[in-house]
Amino acid sequence: MTDALRLLSDDATGLGRPGSSSLPPATSSHKDKLLNEMDWMQLEAALAKGSSRYDEALLTYFRAACAAGLRPCEWAKARLDWQGTRHVLVVRNAKGTNGRSHGPYRRLVWDEEDDIEHIQAWLSYVSRVLSGTTGGERLEVWTTYRRALQDRLRAVCDHLWPRRKSHLVLYSARHTFTARIKAVNGTREVAALLGHAVDDTATHHYARASKGSRRPPNLGSLPRAHIRDVQRVRVTTDKAAIPERSRSALQVP
Template sequence: MGELEMLLRTPNRTPETLQSYRRVMRTLENHLARRLAVGDLRHLDDRNLQLAITWHDLRPFISASTDRQYKAALMQHLREHPSEEDIDRVVMELLDPEQGISEIEHDDRLAEQRKRNLMERRGSQQRARYVSPEDWHTLITALCASSSQVGKLAAVWLASTRATGLRPCEWATARRQGVTLIVQNAKATNGRSHGPTREIFVGGLDPMQLRIIDSLLDVMAMLPEGAFVDLYNRVRDLVADVGRASLTKRSTYPTLYSARHLFAAEAKRELTRIEVAALMGHRSIASAAQNYLEGRYAQGGGALKVRASDRDMDTVRRANGSDPDLKH
């Protein structure tokens, strides 16, 4: 039996283990898809080689246990879906190199990189609330130029959210009736919102903005049942990846939610706290003040083009008592 055949020979695996490997491979496939969407690794024709390089480049940013899971899943994937022998040999050199002095030194460096990276900012700490006009333009342009199937949709999602202040997930069920955008409040449970729905008057938006919003609503209306979460995740991931690729000098990066933060800053600059809460789907007038960008970050000199309904403002006013109509 040759060396490659020995490395790829099939060990005994339980059905549960094989199922776990398939889940891990789906995650790795998602990482690869995000790289391909921004033009990375396209010069390589072999899928297994693309996957192996994706894993290899992830290694400094994942824990040792996660690294072992990826490696085991990749080995099983190669057994089930082999490439040409020469390609598989290259892949195996990435997965299972000989433990010479240089490889031991590499493992030591990898451990140090991993330790450093896992101590750095992660998750919400990397998400930008403020995005400058220049960076916003760069991001939207890069998304529209992306080869991803959801590139232009991501740009539309951001633009629509910035114009209206919706939570990004609220587009799933939003609908427009004339100049009124009817939104199901995403945080209507446990009294965190002022009611199950809110109405946003969008008649002040220019025709182009309305067409952009309508195009997003059309996509949502045509989605099969249960498909929104997958689409949302794809768009969210693409915004993150394109942001990192196109805004290399930043230490924090735009997300879908950044558009809502920019809207909040513009609303807080010119509206009362009760109007802001009604527009953004908050019950408490303190929510926007505590959790969103300050009005000094507002961009542009024009007036806000959307308005809350009198009904929603009355509901917020009753919930907050006394005199909540002060400016931020």
């Protein structure tokens, strides 16, 4: 039995809630797509003192995913490389077929290590969960583990905000990352960082960064896209230019 299946032997929900089989499916209308700063403070505190073995994993996941923007399913095939003076997270695009992505892979580049520790920590979780798995079993184990994390997150959110109709999901971290990068980048680089084929996809499907109480938490430095990934993005808007501040930093071998 793998580490993941041993982890999943415990109830993921906790907090006096029934097991995951009783939780209703999260439809789009019931998903809170953006994690704001105030909610993050409450969620972070709850997970930090939580009793479930999933709480530390969820805390690490959100810190890493809000800094990297990967789809939850993409972490299983991601790797962190050291290239010269930069850390490069190599991601296999989940939607790499039928022209939905700019290519089979995307590369996220950091000059600083502010977020790298969280990403390294989360990748360590992923490695332990998938230890000893191969082929189809690997996908099955990762899918099961993600569902367990989502069930636990739902239970924590219900406990924190019992009157809310919409709740955070694992994918909320990607939306939060997107809001952050859209505030400082052109649409072409945003698309490259997200793995999109066209520069206006994020404009239609992801919210902009909000101000005040709805602004996303600042979880460290944001990555830059690899220049070759940026060049593969198809341009359809007039906001696709790479910002001057990023142009030189994008020159990654």
